[in-house]
Amino acid sequence: MSRRYPPLAHHFLSLGQQYSAAKLGMWLFLAQEVLFFSGLFMAYAAFRYFYPETFLAAHEHLNVTLGATNTIVLLTSSLTMALAVRAAQLGQNKQLLINLALTFLFATTFLVIKYFEYSHKIHLGLLPGKFYSAHEHIPGQPALFFGLYFVMTGLHGLHVLVGMGVIAWIFIRGLNREFGPEYNTPVEIVGLYWHLVDVIWIFLFPLLYLVK
Amino acid sequence: MNYLTAKKGFKSWLFTLDHKRIGLMYLVAVLSFFFLGGVFALLVRAELWTPAGDMFTADMYNKFFTLHGAIMVFLFIIPSVPASLGNFLIPLMIGAKDVAFPRLNLLxxxxxxxxxxxxxxxxxxGSLDTGWTFYTPYSSQTGTSVISATLGAFILGFSSILTGVNFIxxxxxxxxxxxxWGRLPLLIWALYATAVIQVLATPVLAITLLLLVVERAFGIGFFDSTIGGDPVLFQHFFWFYSHPAVYIMILPGFGIISELITVHARKRIFGYNAIAASSVAxxxxxxxxxxxxMFVSGQSSFASMVFSFLTFAVAVPTAIKVFSWVATLYRGSIAFTAPMLYALAFIFLFSIGGLTGIFLGAIAVDVHLHDTYFVVAHFHxxxxxxxxxxxxxxxxxxxxxxFGRMYNEGWARLGCFLIFIGFNLTFFSQFVMGSRGMPRRYHSxxxxxAIWHQLSTIGSLVLGLGLVLTLVYLLHSLFWGKRAPHxxxxxxxxEWQAATPPIEFNFTKQPVVTSGPYDFPEIEQDRS
Amino acid sequence: MLGLGSFWLPVDASSTTQYVDHLFNFIFLLCTLFFILIVFVTVLFAFKYRRKSASQRTSPISGNHKLELIWSVIPGVLLVIIFAWGFRDYMSLRVPPRDALEIRVTGVKWAWSFTYPVDGIVTTDLVVPEGRPVKLIMVSQDVLHSFFVPAFRIKQDVVPHRYSVVWFEATKTGNYNIFCTEYCGTGHSQMLSQVKVLSGSDYQDWIDRGGEEAGSAGRSSVDVGKHLYKKQACYTCHSIDGTSGVGPTFQGLYGSKEKLESGDEILVDDNFIRKSIIDPGADVTEGFPPVMPTYKGRLNDKQITALIDYLKSIGTDKVKN
Amino acid sequence: MESQSEHAEQHIAPLRMYLIIFGALLFLTYITVQVSVWNLGTVGLAVALVVAAIKAFLVASYFMHLKDDTWFNIMLFVGSIVFMILFFGLTLLDLGTRGRLNIEEGTFYYQQEKAWSEKQKE
Incomplete structure (x- = not known):
């Protein structure tokens, strides 16, 4: 059991109350994230309705294999995160650290693949808004499609970055053996956040890459 | 040793985790922004004294009414009741030591x-001249500093979300x-419903403002039709947050009124379940x-029909609340203390506000009244x-x-009277000129x-005087007011079982609740 | 001119007002009734049950399901009636009759302009015949505007890149205000025009005269230019007394040399003015934002020459003093 | 004072369950990619969304332990999705029916739809 952090905050009556309060608070935060990204999906739906031909023509320039690998990378990171949470609940600290490290690794691979995709697009000039300078003709409003593409994947990437920071923080706390069966709320909270980031990508991938 | 005197020094306030101190800091900040917004309102009213736009240039006037709107909405009224009174009272009213996440509260x-x-x-x-609604394509083309204002509102949104999470x-x-749940004071029910809206609606404002900033910075045409977007789509995004936001503003007010009427009429609330359920509804x-x-903004008639019907559906629970408050007064023992006077003023004023909403809900009448001073008067x-x-x-x-102090009852009644008279003079004249076709946001x-604008300007001065008077005697009572009884x-x-003012952790021992929140000694025993 | 139909509503000058006024009065009646009921009962209870002694007993009543049901159902039914009535009237406001006279409206930053497609007339005031339905097809050239005629109870946002339609049938001759009710920047409150309703014959004469005001044949070109300077909202950006504005001042402009954004100098002569009116973005004077909207199709040649003469008249004054 | 471990929601799922769910997720990803290859036209979008929804359901109920969580947390997550759908539904209701009522006005969207449907025919 940990020495540095007192597990029970002074204003809670019991650990159970603190645990379920933290879980409820996290689920509220996830509900807010769902609504936050719903704005982007709404914009996607609206502009797909306005300019169907742009979405069809422009998505050819998105690399489906890279997108698919990214999906698999994120799914595996979701698995390792779930195993990390399970390890914390069982008190297997070594397993916890390994799984956290794996999740962190997969997250970095995801961002690296994203980097390649972005640089490929920048090279081709398929940039959002007024920076759009691609030579081959895409009907309708291609600058709008790529604007949407960069905002959606960029914002998602930002959430992946935040997730990596938080996983690292948990990893450090795991190093001095803070988590065990009695107290593992932070690990579970971070796990919930990471799974939501994965769920958002699960919807982003088909909508952006596999438009048909 | 109450929470005010428990710790001393500047740092004890800046890094406090005590929900009561955070509530006080919010109260001070929120009221100062209220007076700042009020100054802009008086500048707008001063300009409108004469038909010709002769006091300020059109640009200056546009900035004044925009800042009046933006400061009042984002900095005053959204956080006003939940963040100040809500922060202070929720733990006290439910018998807890503090909110669930004190550090999140300070954050x-x-x-x-x-x-x-x-x-x-x-x-x-560079100020801001787009109106508090940031309608595109004007807001994506104007030269004023729209990006810093939208980022400001974006950040304030998160403060609202986190407070909502904390309260739920x-x-x-x-x-x-x-x-x-059946014994909760109705203020808690109202703040709970408000927190649900804060958590679910504010993120959509955040994404709308983010898209606006991205549109201005990178020229991506989400809402600017010259580059492919649709201005009406922005209005959908914006109002999806901003209408629930007006319920964030009014629901805490409903909660407070339920508390004031029951305590000062010494009566149980009439129809507890109906009022609690109508808050959530x-x-x-x-x-x-x-x-x-958006009835006249180019929205399809079919969608307007659906929205008009649903608008009337939300009017019914509001009506139930008002009728229940009036019924609570029946066979009560009503003391005309300042809070009760404000509660009665609320019933009078809110009834006018709510009923004029019906004019604007019927699409045909809204075609004539939309974006006129009738709407300005309605939402004020x-x-x-x-x-x-x-x-x-x-x-x-x-x-x-x-604060453990009593305000002066005489001054309070004068203040309430002045505010009531000034308010009605200011805004009832706006109803008249609005239905006669006076458009809003007009510099000349x-x-x-002219006659109606002059009446309204006089009214705004009386209203301003009443508010300043209220502030003065409240501040005066802080130092020279009588010591408050328990x-x-x-x-x-x-919250009345805790000490007045409460100790740092609210209760010496964990209170146990055995009955409802409004079982006053004066209530006769139930004969049935 | 704004007469009054009733205390609350402006003059009733079109057949479309019936779709708003009846419902307005019905709701007004209903709301006053409910309001008086609420206030009367509140004042009655407040007075009757005021606290006479500290130990005054109060009733244990905390609800009455029958009463609560009544005051939920009755408002609900009334509201549904209002909704249905409101939507029915809205549809008649929204769908114009087939044989309506079509006029195109263009909303541009701070002026309305009306084009009569059949007769090729372009004016800044809407001239319409009495007793005949008129359908306005409206589009904006820059930001959102909103076409509002209080006397006809009609309002419709004017959106860029989209046509929006509003219709009316004027029943009384006279001039009625046109307002812009969607905030559109500095000149939002100066975006005023008039609807001039003429009797059938006058309207026909007006059309035959090619859209000139009655008795304007004798007016000098400079006066017409001065009138256009006001009507076409040039004054919102260009001053004539030297004060700086959004655009360069007209004082002493004609005949002077102007330094352009592109660096080279140009003599301000008839061609430059014509080109700046038709295609303002082509050569922008240095130090001024390129925000002037084009007047192509809104000013015919006669009107452009009138404006040039007017600029010449201002130009010479400066040389004198 | 019940400590956190005896807390009702805390039972630990066997390792096998995680691997099965992971396998299902990979298979469903494969299906989504195949769907775009088969080019089913507009039906493809619906199928892709349904498959994504199933994957999201799997992650939410098993990895995020929503299955054995308090009913309020479940209602919260489902509630946020319901509000999202409300937002989509009513806004698309407007976008979708704009062209229909004012056919003869030749609105921008109507022209878009006409141009788009003609292109489909060739």
Whole structure:
């Protein structure tokens, strides 16, 4: 059991109350994230309705294999995160650290693949808004499609970055053996956040890459 | 040793985790922004004294009414009741030591301060002239500093979300033993419904403002039709947040009024379940009605029909509340203390506000009345006549609990009278000129409306005087006011069991609840 | 001119007002009734049950399901009636009759302009015949505007890149105000025009005269130019007394040399003015934002020459003093 | 004072369950990619969304333990999705029916739809 952090905050009556309060608070935060990204999906739906031909023509320039690998990378990171949470609940600290490290690794691979995709697009000039300078003709409003593409994947990437920071923080706390069966709320909270980031990508991938 | 004197020094306030101190800091900040917004309102009214736009240039006037709107909405009225009174009272009313996440509470305060700094930056550099609604394509083309203002509102949104999360978890998980949902004071029900809206609606504002910033910075045409977007789509995004936001503003006011009327009439509330359920019903249906802001903006007639019907659906629970408050007065023992005067003023003013909403809900009449001063008067009657009057009433009701001092009853009655007269003079004249076709946000106008504008300007001066008078005697009572007795109004809810003003951790021992919040000794035993 | 139909509503000058006024009065009646009921009962209870002694007993009543049901159902039914009535009238406001006279409206930053497609007339005031339905097809050239005629109870946002339609049938001759009710920037409150309703014969004469005001044949070109300077909202950006504005001042402009954004100098002569009116973005004077909207199709040649003469008249004054 | 471990929601799922769910997720990803290859036209979008929804359901109920969580947390997550759908539904209701009522006005969207449907025919 940990020495540095007192597990029970002074204003809670019991650990159970603190645990379920933290879980409820996290689920509220996830509900807010769902609504936050719903704005982007709404914009996607609206502009797909306005300019169907742009979405069809422009998505050819998105690399489906890279997108698919990214999906698999994120799914595996979701698995390792779930195993990390399970390890914390069982008190297997070594397993916890390994799984956290794996999740962190997969997250970095995801961002690296994203980097390649972005640089490929920048090279081709398929940039959002007024920076759009691609030579081959895409009907309708291609600058709008790529604007949407960069905002959606960029914002998602930002959430992946935040997730990596938080996983690292948990990893450090795991190093001095803070988590065990009695107290593992932070690990579970971070796990919930990471799974939501994965769920958002699960919807982003088909909508952006596999438009048909 | 109450929470004010428990710790001393500047740092004890800046890094406090005590929900009461954070509530006080919010109260001070929120009221100062209220007066700043009020100054802009008086500048707008001063300009409109004469038909010709001769006091300020059109650009200056546009900046004044925009800043009046933006400061009042984002910096004052959204955080007003939940963040100040809500922060202070929720743990006290449910018998808890503190909110569920005290550090998150302090973080929300500092996010609020950061958002306010962005607004100060906007104020000083280029100001803002898009109206508080940021309608595109004007807001994506104008030269004023729209990006810093939208980022300010974006950040303030997160303070609102985190406060909402904090309140929902606190009310769910930290109620005293025996305090079932049916025994909660109605202010808690109202703040719970408000918190649900804050959590579910504000993120859509955040994404809307983010898309606006991205549109201005990178020229991506989401909402600017010259480059492919659709301005009406922006209005959908904006109003999906902003209509639930008006329920964030009014629901806490409803909660306060339920508390004031029951305590000062010494009666159980009439129809507890109906009022609690209508708070939640308003919160949910409030998400379906945003299209009534866009009846003439090019929205399809079919969608307008659906939105008009749902708007009338949300009017029914509001009507139930007002009727229940009036019924609560029946065979009560009504004391005309300042809080009760404000509650009665609320019923008068909010009824006008609510009923004029029906004019604007019927599409045919809205075609004539949309974007005229009729709409300006409607939402001022509901927001100022509703939320602000309830907020001032709540401040008077819990003033002894906050500071351990009693305000001067005589001055308070004068203040309430002045505010009531000034308010009606200011805004009822706007109803008249609005239905006669006076458009809103006009720097100069056709001379036929001059008499009504002059009446409204006089009214705004009286209203300003009443508000300043209220501030003066409240501040005066802080130092020279009489010491407050433990329970001046004889309230029965948990916060009156704690000391006045409460100790740092609210209760010496965990209170246990055995009965409802409004079982006053004066109530005769139930003969049935 | 804004007469009054009733205390609350402006003059009733079109057949479309019936779709708004009846419902307005019905709702007004209903709301006053409910309001008086609420206030009367509140004042009655407040007075009757005021606290006479500290130990005054109060009733244990905490609800009455029958009463609560009544005051939920009755408002609900009334509201549904209002909704249905409101939507029915809205549809008649929204769908114009087939044989309506079509006029195109263009909203541009701070002026309305009306084009009569059949007769090729372009004016800044809407001239319409009495007793005949008129359908306005409206589009904006820059930001959102909103076409509002209080006397006809009609309002419709004017959106860029989209046509929006509003219709009316004037029943009384006279001039009625046109307002812009969607905030559109500095000149939002100066975006005023008039609807001039003429009797059938006068309207026909007006059309035959090619859209000139009655008795304007004798007016000098400079006067017509001065009138256009006001009507076409040039004054919102260009001053004539030297004060700086959004655009360069007209005082002493004609015949002077102007330094352009592109660096080279140009003599301000008839061609430059004509080109700046038709295609303002082509050569922008240095130090001024390129925000002037094009007047192509809104000013015919006669009107452009009138404006040039007017600029010449201002130009010479400066040379004198 | 019940400590956190005896807390009702805390039972630990066997390792096998995680691997099965992971396998299902990979298979469903494969299906989504195949769907775009088969080019089913507009039906493809619906199928892709349904498959994504199933994957999201799997992650939410098993990895995020929503299955054995308090009913309020479940209602919260489902509620946020319901509000999202409300937002989509009513806004698309407006976008979708704009062209229909004012056919003869030749609105921008109507022209878009006409141009788009003609292109489909060739």
């Amino acid at each position: 929300s305060w500092y996010i609020y301060v950061l958002g306010a700094l962005f607004f100060f930056y906007t104020l000083l550099f 978890v606190t009310i769910h998980k930290m109620r005293a033993p025996g305090l079932t 308003i919160a949910v249906i409030g998400f379906l009605v945003w299209g009534h802001h 009657y509901v927001m100022m006549g509703g939320t602000v009057i309830a907020f001032i009433g709540g401040i008077h009701h819990w003033w002894p609990k906050l 106008y056709v001379p036929e409306y 329970n001046p109004w004889g309230g029965e809810s948990l």
